[in-house]
Amino acid sequence: MALSWLLLILLALAVLGYFIGRSRALASAGGDSRDLHSLPSYYGYNVALTSLIPALGLLVIWLLVQPMIVSSTVTSLIPDDSISEGSNRGLIMSEVRRVADGLDGAVAKGALTEQEARNADTDVDALTAKLKDARQVLTQDLTKPILLAAQKHRVMNAAGTVAMQVSVLLLALMGAAFAYVRTHKDFRARNVVEQGILALLLLAASIAILTTVGIVLSMLFETMNFFQMHSWKDFFFGSTWAPNFRGGSELSILPLLWGTLYISVIALLVAVPIGLFAAIYLSEYASGITRAIAKPLLEILAGIPTIVYGLFALLTVGPALVSMFGDGGMLGVGWMASSNAVLTAGLVMGIMLIPFVSSLSDDIINAVPQSMRDGSLGLGATHSETVRQVILPAALPGIVGAVLLAASRAIGETMIVVMAAGAIAKFSGNPFEAMTTITTRIVSQLTGDTDFASPETLVAFALGLTLFIITLGLNIFALYIVRKYREQYE
Amino acid sequence: MNDMTRMERTVNSKAIKIAASDVQVYYGDTHAIKDVDVEIEDKTVTAFIGPSGCGKSTFLRCLNRMNDTIDICRVQGDILLDGEDIYDKRVDPVQLRAKVGMVFQKPNPFPKSIYDNVAYGPRIHGLAKNKAELDEIVEKSLRRAAIWNEVKDRLDAPGTGLSGGQQQRLCIARAVATEPEVLLMDEPCSALDPIATAQVEELIDELRKQYSVVIVTHSMQQAARVSQKTAFFHLGNLVEFGETGQIFTNPVDPRTESYITGRIG
C-alpha cells in the first residue's frame, strides 16, 4: 500500500535528518560540543522535525481535501436529466464511487486492463458483464454518464495520489534542507525544537475541540440533508414513528423521546434511592473496614460493560419479570407479554447507575464540612436527623447535579435498550409494554444495508444530534451546579 | 500532682454541675488526657486555658460526648452531670447533648434561614407545641444571644449571609434554644474580629446568670475577662484549677506561671 510506504520514507528521512543535522552542528563547532548553543541532539531533532512535521501535516490535509474536490468535480459531470425519478444526486454519487471501486477491483484482479478501464467509448453492457464476471458488486445498471463520472473519478484520484506523494516528499526534503542549512553552532536549536514540540502539544490538546467539531459537523450536515427531504415539523412535533423505506415515512422524535424518558425515569427511580442511601451509609455510618470493602465492590458494577447488562436484561431479568407478571406467571396478572419491556430495561439500567449515583453523592456528602455535623450533633440531634435536616439540604444542589449526570447517562445508554426495550414506538404509560428509544432507533436505522440518501437513514443523524444536544445540555448544567456547590464550601 | 490545687477548690460556694474525676482520653495509642479531675459549678463561667494541643478542647468535647463521633477515641473515668455518669450505658448521648449544648470554634450556621437555624433544636427535641410557641422560643433565644435587634426583620434570610460575629451569636442562640443546662464553648471568638469578640464576651457574661458555661480559649486576657474559674491544661494534664483571679495573679504551679508570663505556649 502506497500510503504506508510514503510514511516509512518520511520516517526514514527524519531519522537520516537527525544524524546529518547532529553531525553538521558538531562539525561547525570543530567537534567540541561545548561550543554549541544547544546539545548536539537538538540540532538533529531540529532537522528531523522540520522535515517530518510539515510533510505529515500536508499529507493529512491532502487526504481530507482530495475527496471533496474530486466529488465536486465529478458531480458536475452528471447532467440533471440523467437523475431518474425517486433518486437524487447523492445516490448517484455513491453509485459512481461504487463503479469506480469496481473498476479498481477488476483491474487489480486482471479482469480488465488499465486501458479498458479508462476507455470512455467502451460498450457499457460489455463492461458491466466483465465487472460482474470479476465479482465486483454493482447494484444498479450501469449507465453512460455514471461510467464517465466513475472513470473521471478514478483518473482524478490516481492523479491526486501521485501529486500528493510527490509534493509531500518534496516538502519533507525542503524542510530537511532548510533546517540543515540553518544548522550552525550559534543556532538556537533547543529553543526552536521546544517551540515545535509546544506546537505539537497544543495540537494534541486541540483534538478535543476537533472531535467536538467533527461530531457536530458530521451530524449537522446529514441532519440538514434530512430536513430537506423531510419536514422538520413532523420530526419535532409529529406523533408517529413509522419509517417506511418505500417513502411516505412518518418520522417523529416524540414517541422515541417518550420511551427514552420513561425508561430513564424508571432507571433513576431505582438508582437514586439506592445509590443515595448507599452513599449516606458509606460516608456517615460505615466503619473504615465496611467502607473499604463495600465501596470498591459497588464500583465493580460501574466497570461492567453495558453489553453484560444488556444480556442480563435480555436473558435473565426479562424472563424473570415475565414469569412474575406475565400470563400464567407467579402473580397471575398477565400484564407482560414479552420480556422486552420498559420495566426490564429500566430496572437493569437502574442497577448499572447505582454506583454512578452513589460515588458522586459520596463525594458530595463528604464535601459538606464536618462543622455542620458537629453543630447539629452538638445540639442533640441524632445522626439521621443531622443527615436528613442538615447534610442533605446542604448537599442538595450537588446531589441534583449528580442525578442530572445520571439522567444524561441513562438517556444516552444504548446496549441495554437495544437488547431489552423493544422496537415499538408509542406513547403508553404501561411499563410492561415494549417501547423504543432514540438510541435504539439510531442503531436500527444505521445498521444493515443503509442508503445514505433516504430520509429513513438520515433521520438517525437528526436523532443523534438531538441526543447530543440533550445530553450536552444536561451535562453542562449538572457540572455547573456541582461546581457552584463545591465553591460554596471551599 | 493536683495536691496543691485541691484546697483551692473548696472555697466555692455554688452547686457543682459537672464533676469529672480521673478522666483519661486516648486517641488510638495516644494518651491525650491524663488523670483529669475537675468540678464545674453551676452559674459560673469556667475557662480552660493552655497551649495548643494540651487537650483542653478534647476534654471539653468529653463533657457532652462529642468525642463519640470519633471512632478511635476512648474515654475512661467518671464524668458526672448532676451526679449521673454521662458515660453510663443507659445514657443516650442525644438526650445528654440537649442538656449540654455546644458552640464551636468556627461559626457553623446551617445553610437554612436564621429562623430555622434557631428553631432546629427545639424542633428535633419537640420543645414547642405549636408555631406560636416556637416563634416565642426563637425570639427569646435570639434576644438572649443579643442578636434579636439585628435580625428580627430578616428571619427568613439565610444564616450564612450574616457577618462572622453575628453568625457566632446566631450559633449561641441556636444552642440556648434547646434550654441546655450547661453551655460548652470551644474557642468561640477565635474566628472573630475584636468588636465581635467583645460582643460575644459580653454575651457570655450574661449567659452566666442562667447556665453553667465552660469556655476553651487561647487568649489569657479573655479568660481573665469572662471567667470566674480557670483550669490550666498542659500536655494532657490539668496542672492547676482555681479562682481566675488567683490563677492569674498568684499561680501555684511553676508551669502555670511560665505559661502566663509567656515562657511556654
Add this chain to the structure above:
Amino acid sequence: MTDITQTPNAPVPSDKPKGGSLFEKDPRTKRRNAAEGRFKMYGIAAIGVGLLMLVVLVTNIVTAGMGAFQQTFLELDVTLLESKLDKKGNRNIDDIKKVSTFGYAPLVSAALESEVEKLGIQTDLKPKKMAGILSKAAMAKLRNYVVANPDEIGKTVSFRFLANSRVDGYIKGRVTRASIANDKSISSEQLDFVDQLIDAGVLYKAFDPDFIFGADASDQRPEAAGIGVSMLGSLFMMLVVLALALPIGVAASIYLEEFAPQNRLTDIIEVNISNLAAVPSIVFGILGLAVFINYMHLPTSAPLVGGLVLTLMTLPTIIISTRASLKAVPPSIRDAALGVGASKMQAVFHHVLPLAAPGILTGTIIGLAQALGETAPLLLIGMVGFIASNPPDGIVEGFLSPNSAMPAQIYEWSKRADPAFYERAWGGIIILLLFLVTMNTIAVILRRRFERRW
C-alpha cells in the same frame, strides 16, 4: 481520685434537673432512636441491594456461561475409504478437494454404524439418523484432515467429533425430551441413542479450547462457534487505541497542565474535554460512520476504524487521569530542575513525566479496559453482523480486514435464534470480564506499588 466527693465539705449536687434523669429515656428520645435505627437500616438495605445485584449478576454469568467452555464430543474411528475420497487413486490434491463435505457424510455414518455394532448397542435408528447427533462441523473437520494429510486415505483414523448443539444441550440439561417435541433437528429416539452412547463411554463432555481460540460459526452450528477471532479483532483495536490515545492524551495533558496560558482557548479545550467524557458512546459511533467510513472511505468493519472511534472515546479518560498524576508531582521538583538551568520543556520531560508515569499508565489501562468493553459505537461501523470465521492473515490484514470484536461478537450471539448461542454469549462475557478484571488488577497493583506520597 474519687475522693473529692467523699470530702465532708463537698457541695451537694444540685436538685434533679427539669429534664429528668439521663438514665431514663423519654418517649420522644425512644421514638427518635427508632427513627435513627430505621434510617440506618435503609442505608444497609441499599448497600445490601447493590451488593446483592452484583452477586446475582456474577452468579448468573458464571452459571450460564461456564457451559460454553465444555462441549460434548463423540469419539469415532473413521475409515477414510479411497473409493469415496480419491476415486482415481492418484492422491492428486486437487481431485481430493473436489469432494465436498457432503461426500464425507457416508464415511461418518458408516463409522458410527460399525461403532454401534462393536459396542453392542441396540437401536432402530438408521445410520444417517445416528450421524444426525453430530455437529455439521464434523464433516468439515474430517475433510480438513484429509486435505491436509492425503496419505492417510485408506487408513482408519480416530477422531473426536463435536456433537450437535441439541445433544450438547441434552447433556447440559438445556434440552429435554419435552422441549424437543416440535424440533425437527432431533428426535426422542436419537436422545435414547445418545444415552446409550454415554453409557458406552464414547460420548462425553470435555473442555473445548476451540471456544476460546476458534472462529465464529454460522447459525446452524452453535456448538462450533468460538470467540478467538473476535478476540484478535479486539486486540488490534486496542493496539490502535494504545498507539494513538496514549501519546495524544499525554501530550494534551502536558500542554494543559504545564504550558497552557490562562486564556479562552485553554478554557474551551478544558470544557470540551470534560463534556466529551460524558457524550454517549453511540454518538462516537455516528462520528466514526460519518467521518471514517462515509467521508474517508476506510473499510467497514475494520479494527482500524473501531480503534479510531474508541481512541476518540477514550482520550478524555486518559487526559483526565494523566492531568491528575501530573498535578500530583509537587512544584518543588519543577523548581529544582529549573533551578539548575533546565528549560521548562526539559524539566517536564526529564523529571515530571517520569514521576507521573505510573499514574499515567494506570489511567491508560483503565481507559483501555473501558474501550475493550464498549459495544455501541461498534454497531454503527459494522463490526456486528459480520461473521468472524477466519483469523486475519497478517498484521496489516489484522487492522484493515473486516473483523468482529469481543463485545460485538457477544451481541451478535445474543441476537441469534438458537438458544444454544446464549450459552456462548455468557461464556464470551466470562472471557471479556476476565480480561477486564486482569487489566483493572494490574492498574490497582501499579497504583499501590508506585503511589508516592509527597
